[in-house]
Amino acid sequence: MTLIDIKNVSKSFKGIQLFENATAQFEKGKTYGIIGHNGSGKSVLFKMICGFISPDAGEITINPAYRDKQSNFPQNFGIIIDRPGYIGGISGFDNLKKLADIQQLITHQEIKRAMTLVGLEPDAKRKVKNYSLGMKQKLALAQAIMENQEVLILDEPFNALDIDSVQSIRQLLFTFKKEGKTIILTSHNQEDINLLCDYVFQIRQHTLEVV
Incomplete structure (x- = not known):
């Protein structure tokens, strides 16, 4: 099942052309890597997929089963893009509790488990x-x-982690793969890409090329 369909997408950002007629499909239950040099547009691509910004041309279609009928935003997506902002004066648990209270889908125990x-x-x-x-x-x-999201959009999920934590998070993502979650990630470490990803797209000459 096609979960995300990118068709003839063009996008410039801060005066720089990042994508031009880029096309790609992402299937449910697979793990994808997105690679490219710094500034090539990886984070911008993720922001377009998540509906935070729009393409200049072309379209990105989210499967209706994963689209919020009341907005342009996908649903059941877990997202890391850039560095999330948190309230510095309270604990990590209290930050997550405030976010969980928005949709009220999970209990305090599920927050603690995560x-x-x-x-x-x-x-x-x-x-x-x-x-x-x-x-x-x-x-x-x-x-x-x-919130047990079925789709994970992870921009540099291993950033700033020590070696033991990298191994632990890799194993966690392997578990999610076995559970049938869809994962799209970027990493500057080729080993992460090689170990985790079923398919890899490289941003090259403003397009998405299968590696």
């Missing part, structure tokens, strides 16, 4: 402003998975 899965202590009182970069990355990962 934090534990990514290597955070859910009952710790440490304020997010005192988190290391790696801890903030884990908090972003917990947010992306805490």
